[in-house]
Amino acid sequence: MLYRSVFPGDLLAQLERLQRGMRAAPELSPSIRGLARGGFPAINVSAGPQSTEIHVFAPGMNPADIELHLEKGVLTIQGERKAEAPAGDEKAAVHIDERFSGRFRRVLTLPEDADPDGVVARYRDGVLHISVSRKQASQPRRIDIQ
């Protein structure tokens, strides 16, 4: 039998989560697809002159279990994270159960000048780093004066 104990850590973690949500700057790019704060996986996006860098915080995944799709400028990240169950012990107790498990799906709209052929994804230390380069024509360049 699994049971959940009333552990103060649960409450603290929830407060921390709440604070994290409030801390997130509200003025940044409201998207019609929503931001799903506190969802899994957490996502950071930064825009550079040559590329858009996306960091997806999805620890404990097998990279093969993460699916990335890019269609019409919309990037979909989905997969499934398996739960770590206590190893078949009937007397095992679950004291804290905070980590996400199950299927997840997050959708991002890429900037209009994103190059669909210039997407590189790499998984390291539990973070999926997706680098989307901008089309050559829209990169900043110096114009020679004749």
Place this chain on the structure above:
Amino acid sequence: MSTNNGNAARPDEAVRQDEVLMPAVDVFEDEGGITLYADLPGVPRDRLSLHVESDTLTIEGQMSPELAGGGEATHVEVAVPRYRRAFTLSRELDVDKVAAAFEHGVLRLRIPKASHARPRRIEVQVG
């Protein structure tokens, strides 16, 4: 109520230096001991630190600086680059026999049941 001084340093910038994220954990207990899983995405193995002193286990991790990304942050859900969380251990747990593994940003700790409590550092092994 935000004021439009985007370039000015935020008043809470100094406070942010001390801010940490609390990693999500799972804790299971069976007859032999306690198993703890902690999500620490973005932390390389050499920036993870585990510390046991008397009856407190502290997990700390610093994210790789590469995660700050280049350019301007346009969407931020992980705003602080470090994690910290402490747990109080009960006396029957044997802190001398803690086994730790860290892979893909997930820390797995196995703390068997026994006695004793003295400060020591735990080596992280390749999981």
